[in-house]
Amino acid sequence: MDPGSAAPLGFPTVQVSGPVLLGELGTWGLFGALSVQVYTYYQAFPNDNWSTKSLVYLVSAIELVDTILMTHGAFSAFGYGFGDFTALTNIDFDWLSIPIMVSFIGQSFYAYRLYVFSKSWPIFVLILLISLTSTIAGFVTGAFSLQAGNIALLDTRKVAVAVGLWLAASALSDIIIAICMTYYVSPSSQPLVALTGLVLFLAFPDQSYYITPSYLLPKLYANCILVVLNARCQIVGGRATYTSTTDHAATPAYLRTGTTANLVTIDREALSNGGNDDIELKHTGASDIGGRV
Template structure:
């Protein structure tokens, strides 16, 4: 193995390039996850304890993963910088733990959370139960595959057939679960759309979010398979494979953080407010401000008017 990396004419970038991209993608996704966690902490202090525990558990698992990824990166490009054999002996030292085990646990947690949300929308336990049991099965296979393939995941060592089969089943199964979740959420949300403008906007947003998160997570698994089988003997598959858990964690926070809106942002319903206030220095028989009228006109032409009258210190809404 070492002779291959040190042989004349060998393009070392074929080994180091994908590894550097894999490490960089992990760090970048973790940085995005940290920002999302901060936004969640600031915006939803009154969430249920269960939801908070779920979020912080996923973040801690992802943090642990990034620590192991950083150890591999530092051993490869730090302690043994310039040594081609380090790309074989140290680059994938913890990949067996990062990708199948951590990735499987985070994927199981997130998919089970989606299954619970699906139950809340549909009122049926059938599809959510199937999704949850399938996610638990993929998680168990991921732990078994990671432990059994600990040695064979090193670069230059031919993967054993059972490890390849288990990894393929896990990735295909994970992608199918994500697509199923997106399809079920789209169906039930579309079915429950009452047709009112503001409610329809919210339902459309949830449908789009369900499809986007499902496609992103499924794409990470499919891309790993495509690179592994399409470019055998290379490390390109490590880029999407090592980032699967951080992708799932980011989609979870994206779903939770989608509940708040940025005022006057691109998705905010435009309004025009007309405030008419009668100055308090005008003469009045009752004293004080006579009236304060606020009119809010929505973009669809509907009007909502409210008149506040204050007389002798008492306010009345009309």
């Protein structure tokens, strides 16, 4: 290692590397969860309209690119740049990951759902404006990061204002969404991670602890979008939904949508007779129709 790349005496290396490492590990974990959610959506809802499908696959594509960029940064800092102070504090592609627009997409998605339930334009517009403010502040933060090129050079007033506005607006939007979802729909599980990031930023202004929740925000929003869409699935024959004494074969995923589509079930006892007898099909829908095959 080049001696010139060693950290300055007294530099809080762990306070920089720790939040970055935790944020990147959390990002990879959340991307795995997102991949499962996307696969579930693909299997369960082939007949969704094109706008919903476009939303899902756009968010997935953005998060895939974001994960690749963050992996590149992690390998630069902790792989071939291990022990190199310059590699550790290098902005790399974080300037592009910071203003990622999935947070805006996620908040807009919830704003639209609230409008559908409440029919209130003011709430819809308010959330959009606050989310847009957060997104613009994120882009400004990204521009300052690109200009600085190094984490050690970000300790300026203009960067602090941009980061504070970015996290504060995102947290405010989350709080409004959580309150409105609780009032109009049901208790919301939307994580207020942006609020955590804002608290860490204000409580430790000279540290980079806020980086961890900032890294996690986009993928949390992406997962929340998929969770809402996949909540329409129904597990047939599961522990919480099992209501019949007849043990049925598994229902294809595309039928688990909560619609009134008719289902055909096959008694497991009929399947265990070795195929020597006729199998009785039971048609469940508006009426029961028996048949023989």
